[in-house]
Amino acid sequence: MRIAVCIKQVPNTTEVKINPKTNTLIREGVESIINPFDMYAIEEAIRLKEKFNAETFVITMGPPQAETALKEAVSMGVDNPILISDRAFAGSDTWATSLTLAKAIEKIGNIDLIICGKQASDGDTAQVGPGIAAHLDIPQATYVNHIKNINLEERWIEVSRLLENGFEIIRVELPALITVVKEINEPRTPSLKGKMRAKSIQIPVFTNKELQIPENMVGLNGSPTQVVEIFTPSHKVGGKIFQGDPEVIIDQFINEIKDIL
Secondary structure, three states, X not given: OEEEEEEOEEEOOOOOOEOOOOOOEOOXXXXXXXXXXXXXXXXXXXXXXHHHOOEEEEEEEOOHHHHHHHHHHHHHOOOEEEEEOOHHHOOOOHHHHHHHHHHHHHHHOOOOEXXXXXXXXXXXXXXXXXXXXXXXXXXXXXXXXXXXXXXXXOOEEEEEEEEXXXXXXXXXXXXXXXXXXXXHOOOOOOOHHHHHHXXXXXXXXXXXXXXXXXXXXXXXXXXXXXXXXXXXXXXXOOOOOOOOXXXXXXXXXXXXXXXXX
């Protein structure tokens, strides 16, 4: 069994800086961490590795500094780190990012299961995981809070999905992609042996020379969606209190709404 975990390095602060020309986050020189939801994806991959003797890969797309996130995943127990880094990929939206990650997974080859965190803390779109599955044309299950069973001979995985009012059990064919929520596990602390291995590991870098994605499909220019303006909403303070007989208040309230509309 071969498992790939897609992670993202995000700013370790709420005071993010924006490039005024591209309206994208400035990541260089900003203290970063692994996206919190991705830590649960890493842990789940390691647990499956221990149970099925699986080979695990951890992939991230970003600037060279993203190597630190990959090394942290290795220190936890992931086997193979891969960095996707090329100026051609800068400014990619969720569509272009998921396409690039999908191409990297295709290059690795023979991946049975892809695991992602449910969403990133800096974008909160929850689109990249499902986007990867769409580009690869494989089944997906989102908001997974428990992997109930995996049958490698019959090639399926059965999971529990967290819903707003409960949960559901579904079975999908492998290869597949799942996105996980924090209820699925408790991420482990890296071991000393893992830290020593991570310190010395050489991380392969995939550029667009290796992935061969058309330039009009990656980066800022290849992104179907773009941020055209960023601003802080103004705070408006006001309101009106209605007092008196309830039936009279209702009529007053309706008339007030009509005047606004």
